[in-house]
Amino acid sequence: MRLLDDLLKECDRHILALQEAMARCPQPLTAEHLSTRNPELIAALDQFAYRFTKLQDVISVQLFRRFALDVLLEPVESSPVIDILNLLERYHYLPSVVRWQEIREIRNQITHEYSLEPDELIVTLGIAFTAVSDMSDIVSAIKNRVLGTDRNNRQ
Amino acid sequence: MRLTDHEREVIREAGLRHFGVVPHLFGSRLDDGARGGDIDLFVPGEWPVEEAVPRRLRFCAELRHRLGDRKIDVVIGGKSRSSIRERASRQGEAV
Numbered sequence: 001m002r003l004l005d006d007l008l009k010e011c012d013r014h015i016l017a018l019q020e021a022m023a024r025c026p027q028p029l030t031a032e033h034l035s036t037r038n039p040e041l042i043a044a045l046d047q048f049a050y051r052f053t054k055l056q057d058v059i060s061v062q063l064f065r066r067f068a069l070d071v072l073l074e075p076v077e078s079s080p081v082i083d084i085l086n087l088l089e090r091y092h093y094l095p096s097v098v099r100w101q102e103i104r105e106i107r108n109q110i111t112h113e114y115s116l117e118p119d120e121l122i123v124t125l126g127i128a129f130t131a132v133s134d135m136s137d138i139v140s141a142i143k144n145r146v147l148g149t150d151r152n153n154r155q
Numbered sequence: 156m157r158l159t160d161h162e163r164e165v166i167r168e169a170g171l172r173h174f175g176v177v178p179h180l181f182g183s184r185l186d187d188g189a190r191g192g193d194i195d196l197f198v199p200g201e202w203p204v205e206e207a208v209p210r211r212l213r214f215c216a217e218l219r220h221r222l223g224d225r226k227i228d229v230v231i232g233g234k235s236r237s238s239i240r241e242r243a244s245r246q247g248e249a250v
Contacts (some may be wrong), residue, residue: 070217101216109212115237123208 004070004146013138014055018132021048029125032119036049045125048109052128055135056107060100064088093141095134103131124139156248158194165221166196166250173214174198178229180246194224196250197243197244200232207231 024044026033033041049051064084068074072091088094106128113121158166158180170178182195202210211229218227230243 035177035236082220098213098216098220102212104219105212108215117204117237119204120208123204124212127212143226 001066002062004063004066007058007066008139008146010058011055011063014051014058015021015132015136015139017051018055019049021051022129022132029122029142031122034118034121048125048128049113052132053107053111056103059135059138060104063139063142064094067093067146071142071145093145094138099134103134106131156180156193156250157187160248162194162222163250165218166194167208169214169221170198170250171206172198173210173217174200174202174231176200177249179243180250181243181248182228184229185246185248193228194228195243197240197247198229198231199247201234202231202234206232224237230242 003149021044025041025048034124064081065076065079068069068076068084068087072087074087076087079087082097085094085097085100089097096098109116109124113124116124156163159246161204167177170176171217176199179197179199181197182190183192184194189231198211198214215229219225230239232244
């Protein structure tokens with residue numbers, strides 16, 4: 001399993017790439033923008049979907065478990081992901097497990113964007129843009145605890 | 156209909172909470188002779204897309220939370236026609 005520091009650096013890289021991709025999208029994004037098939041916009045949206053998926057995956061599958069093991073000292077080596085999510089919610093590092101599952105659904109939707117109508121894709125992307133700051137806040141809270149700057153007594 | 160009583164209860168409750176209607180099941184899970192397969196659900200109605208998308212996300216998140224990590228596809232009824240909506244609406248049976 002990878003080191004916590006390495007996982008946090010990977011999260012930072014994905015967050016930066018997501019912010020860069022969002023900055024390259026017109027705001028608000030509309031179905032008319034999509035219909036132009038502008039190559040720059042398509043590249044930005046592809047980058048967004050790819051990095052969103054990578055970030056959600058690395059947090060869910062690796063970062064949460066590594067953090068729970070190394071910092072919270074919880075024996076979660078072989079625990080199912082849902083148990084780790086519930087644990088992090090109890091420690092207040094995850095605002096809500098259901099919200100995290102919602103972000104997972106956003107990831108699934110934008111990964112299969114070909115199955116969405118253009119207007120559905122626009123609304124989904126708008127929600128996904130807001131979910132980036134949710135994921136960024138979660139990573140920051142974990143990073144603050146790792147760096148010892150977390151002044152809230154979350155335990 | 157290949158759903159357990161618990162699955163049906165969870166889907167009905169979540170459907171009523173998020174959409175105010177009982178979702179319909181369509182696809183391979185209607186076939187009692189088949190095995191496995193995704194859970195394909197259809198939410199009847201004419202939902203504007205701005206409401207349909209966030210409600211579907213919350214509905215799917217709740218189902219995943221309460222039923223575990225499994226493949227669930229949800230089609231929401233809308234004003235525009237599509238082949239999947241027509242199939243779901245034609246085949247679907249209330250859960």
